[in-house]
Amino acid sequence: MLLDGKIVANEKMTKIKSEIDSIKDKFKITPYLHLIQVGNNSASTIYANSKIKRGKKLGIEVELEKFDAIDQQLLVDHIKSLNAKKDVNGIMIESPLPDGMSFYEAVNNITFYKDSDGMTAYNQGNLSMKNEMIAPATARAVIDILEYYKVSGKRVCIINRSSVVGRPLAMLLLNRDYTVTICHSKTADIKKICRENDTVVVAVGSPAFLTMDYVTEQSTVIDVGINYSEEKITGDADFDGIKDFVENITPVPGGVGIVTATDIFENFLNGLKYQIENKK
Numbered sequence: 001m002l003l004d005g006k007i008v009a010n011e012k013m014t015k016i017k018s019e020i021d022s023i024k025d026k027f028k029i030t031p032y033l034h035l036i037q038v039g040n041n042s043a044s045t046i047y048a049n050s051k052i053k054r055g056k057k058l059g060i061e062v063e064l065e066k067f068d069a070i071d072q073q074l075l076v077d078h079i080k081s082l083n084a085k086k087d088v089n090g091i092m093i094e095s096p097l098p099d100g101m102s103f104y105e106a107v108n109n110i111t112f113y114k115d116s117d118g119m120t121a122y123n124q125g126n127l128s129m130k131n132e133m134i135a136p137a138t139a140r141a142v143i144d145i146l147e148y149y150k151v152s153g154k155r156v157c158i159i160n161r162s163s164v165v166g167r168p169l170a171m172l173l174l175n176r177d178y179t180v181t182i183c184h185s186k187t188a189d190i191k192k193i194c195r196e197n198d199t200v201v202v203a204v205g206s207p208a209f210l211t212m213d214y215v216t217e218q219s220t221v222i223d224v225g226i227n228y229s230e231e232k233i234t235g236d237a238d239f240d241g242i243k244d245f246v247e248n249i250t251p252v253p254g255g256v257g258i259v260t261a262t263d264i265f266e267n268f269l270n271g272l273k274y275q276i277e278n279k280k
């Protein structure tokens with residue numbers, strides 16, 4: 001079965017919009033998400049613009065502030081000044097930052113309830129306490145797809161150990177009683193480990209990495225990878241090679257990516273609700 005992310009994303013968009021509409025109605029506010037980009041990475045400009053478009057659909061004002069260059073400390077000071085503004089409900093820093101700057105150090109200064117990306121240590125740590133108010137959107141998106149399509153099988157292997165994908169996803173899965181194995185570039189026998197699991201989540205950033213050797217007829221493949229070639233975007237699975245063999249697979253594009261783009265706004269919404277409830 002093809003696990004179509006667009007259907008999952010559309011359903012979530014409707015739900016988020018209706019909550020945003022009722023908040024706007026009740027509290028007479030304009031929800032506002034502030035994006036910061038340093039440098040001119042073309043992929044991050046595309047991502048920022050797509051957030052602006054998606055925000056518009058949801059009735060959320062999203063603005064991009066661009067710096068050609070900025071000193072790390074000045075960026076941190078700027079983030080702190082945005083934290084203090086009541087009318088700024090979410091803050092995101094587009095990745096990557098230019099060489100010599102620390103993304104982690106910058107992001108970690110965002111107040112936790114304005115951290116729409118879910119990348120602060122506080123929000124990441126909360127996941128291990130089963131508090132999922134704000135979680136990295138890609139990890140949330142994988143869960144959304146598994147839950148929407150009621151994918152069976154509680155053993156999941158993740159090929160990725162980054163703080164964007166593998167680690168937060170492992171926490172969200174554990175919170176739902178999955179048994180999780182994390183693999184990475186130093187793991188031996190990855191193919192065998194993948195075949196022993198019900199679901200394989202692949203996020204290595206290498207086109208056609210996941211071949212028939214990694215899967216069985218019962219496998220569900222969740223392809224997180226995004227690889228740009230001149231003609232198209234592909235994932236990390238050899239999609240054409242395995243799609244008719246495995247039980248379930250997500251396409252790229254139209255799989256995890258589009259749900260991730262929506263789940264950023266679930267984080268934003270949850271943060272906004274926290275701000276309202278706690279008069280922040």
Ligand code: NAP
Binds near residue numbers: 138161162190
């Ligand atoms: P990353 O930090 O570079 O992580 C890549 C992971 O893959 C690392 O854990 C690495 O292992 C592992 N890896 C690399 N080569 C491997 C190999 N040959 N065998 C086993 N493991 C291997 O990248 P990331 O930020 O997590 O992103 C990963 C991919 O997901 C990229 O393609 C990115 O574009 C995509 N992505 C997609 C979305 C979405 O919304 N769909 C969101 C975020 C990221 P080590 O730790 O040992 O180096």
